[in-house]
Amino acid sequence: MKFEIPFNKPSIVGSELIYVGQAVANGHSSGDGPFTRRVEVFLESSFGAKRVMLTTSCTASLEMAAMLCDLGPGDEAILPSYTFVSTANAVVLRGAKPVFVDVRPDTLNIDERLIEAAVTPRTRAIFPVHYAGVGCEMDAIMAIAERHNLMVIEDAAQGVFAKYKDRWLGTIGHLGCYSFHETKNFSCGEGGALVVNDPRLEKRAEVLRQKGTNRSQFLRGQTDKYTWVDIGSSYAPSDMLAAFLLGQLENMEKITARRMALYELYASQLSPLAEHGLIGLPSVPSHCATNHHMFYILVADIGVRSALIEHLRQAGILAVFHYVPLHSSPFAASLGAAPTNLPVTDEMSARLLRLPMFFDLRDREVAEITHCIKAFYDWRNSGPASGADGS
Numbered sequence: 001m002k003f004e005i006p007f008n009k010p011s012i013v014g015s016e017l018i019y020v021g022q023a024v025a026n027g028h029s030s031g032d033g034p035f036t037r038r039v040e041v042f043l044e045s046s047f048g049a050k051r052v053m054l055t056t057s058c059t060a061s062l063e064m065a066a067m068l069c070d071l072g073p074g075d076e077a078i079l080p081s082y083t084f085v086s087t088a089n090a091v092v093l094r095g096a097k098p099v100f101v102d103v104r105p106d107t108l109n110i111d112e113r114l115i116e117a118a119v120t121p122r123t124r125a126i127f128p129v130h131y132a133g134v135g136c137e138m139d140a141i142m143a144i145a146e147r148h149n150l151m152v153i154e155d156a157a158q159g160v161f162a163k164y165k166d167r168w169l170g171t172i173g174h175l176g177c178y179s180f181h182e183t184k185n186f187s188c189g190e191g192g193a194l195v196v197n198d199p200r201l202e203k204r205a206e207v208l209r210q211k212g213t214n215r216s217q218f219l220r221g222q223t224d225k226y227t228w229v230d231i232g233s234s235y236a237p238s239d240m241l242a243a244f245l246l247g248q249l250e251n252m253e254k255i256t257a258r259r260m261a262l263y264e265l266y267a268s269q270l271s272p273l274a275e276h277g278l279i280g281l282p283s284v285p286s287h288c289a290t291n292h293h294m295f296y297i298l299v300a301d302i303g304v305r306s307a308l309i310e311h312l313r314q315a316g317i318l319a320v321f322h323y324v325p326l327h328s329s330p331f332a333a334s335l336g337a338a339p340t341n342l343p344v345t346d347e348m349s350a351r352l353l354r355l356p357m358f359f360d361l362r363d364r365e366v367a368e369i370t371h372c373i374k375a376f377y378d379w380r381n382s383g384p385a386s387g388a389d390g391s
């Protein structure tokens, strides 16, 4: 079915196509060409990051991070169940066990107050996931990691250009992982980056990224041969993708300003429903600066959500939910990683509904979407029709 208002749509905002043409004309369209380095330098200088390596996806960055932490059989890593599968797969691919912790009801980020109770002598790492581009409580998480000598890998797939207490997400833990997938604020279709904040990990990260070889050192003239030195895989994207991404990143502020305007439009138009307790709206702690990656609402329960999705679908609007919590998946059960006591995750994952959010979304389309949601709740101009709020 083709939706009049899709959930997401890729956009061209600057010099993306010109740069792709240049990448081809340069005669270097494979990985680690001139555009790759320009993107890495751009991210390093924008975020004050020590070292950024462009990758094929955030999934790839998470896999590299798990290798860099030397996770292996018998080890455990702490993460939220309310996340994309890639966070957990990175752990499981190393033969280690994911240990799921519940999320906070306000931000849907891992609840830092529950992490320490999940630490065991086998714990090696914590993977905080910055949901919707809102920072996890990184001060508390870093303090726990320090007390127990753990690695911290920020899953900042959704958190590029967002801040926690004046620090860019992805630059606070030992490693940070970004996504430039089509659905993210800045995109090249499929892409990612690994932010290496701990300089001890930099040399090995280069090797893992280049199929387990010392190719990066060789290209810099630091070694006279190029050979197999470690495990690794193919994690460097084509320079054509880097070229497209540079065109997007150069417009980071423009893209973020537009998303912020859309977010505020949604929030103001839906606030009457929230004030009457019909829906919940996202909340951002005052010490976090969001990148406005996502706009979601929280409805009463899964039944209301299914009915609202159908109501929007009939009007040609695609709204989606995620995630099915990982601890309730068949694969988690087969790993023996399926705790039953994650009440906030269970509740919120059943109530959350994401609304369309992309650079080219028009104000009038937001008005159409919010009008449709109000009609669902039988909302009149001045307030709820009788019975709409349970009265």
Ligand SMILES: Cc1ncc(COP(=O)(O)O)c(C=O)c1O
Pocket (backbone or CB within 6 Å): 057, 058, 059, 060, 083, 084, 086, 087, 129, 155, 157, 158, 178, 179, 180, 181, 191, 192
């Ligand atoms: C929290 C989180 N982690 C990881 C990923 C994977 O990102 P990618 O598609 O770049 O591999 C996503 C993608 O949506 C995500 O939301």
